[in-house]
Amino acid sequence: MNRELELVESMDKLSELTRDFQKQLLRGDLKEYTLRKLYYIELINKNKGINVSELSKVLNVKKSTVSVAINQLIDDGIVMKTQSQTDKRFYSLQLTSKGDFILNKHMEIHKNTIKKILEILNEEEVDIFIKIVNKINALKL
DSSP states (O other), X not given: OOHHHHHHHHHHHHHHHHHHHHHHHTSGGGTTSOHHHHHHHHHHHHSTTOOHHHHHHHHTSOHHHHHHHHXXXXXXXXXXXXXXXXXXXXXXXXXXXXXXXXXXXXXXXXXXXXXXXXXXXXXHHHHHHHHHHHHHHTTOO
């Protein structure tokens, strides 16, 4: 088999693994949420006190698009807005207890997946995998 074909088949396998991981995320307690909503929840958690404008910059999407998604998360009781004490025009975003629950379920799936990967790869292979993925990602195909 030639190298190009092997590479294409390997990329296909990696894509399939990614799809399987995404399917796992959308089962059980998380089945009613989209990957986009889960990503928003994760970003709000990682960036404590972030506001809609900052979130739109991180995601590189229009503020109006982020506002619609955030309003849905607020309506679902997952996110809440808190008005700034110093500037009443600004609101920061936080997860509610429901949002924390969803985040914990999401992270549990991540941890279980990583645990399985670490069972079959040694430390050197993990380092090589990370370097390869970062190198390919830099291409921005």
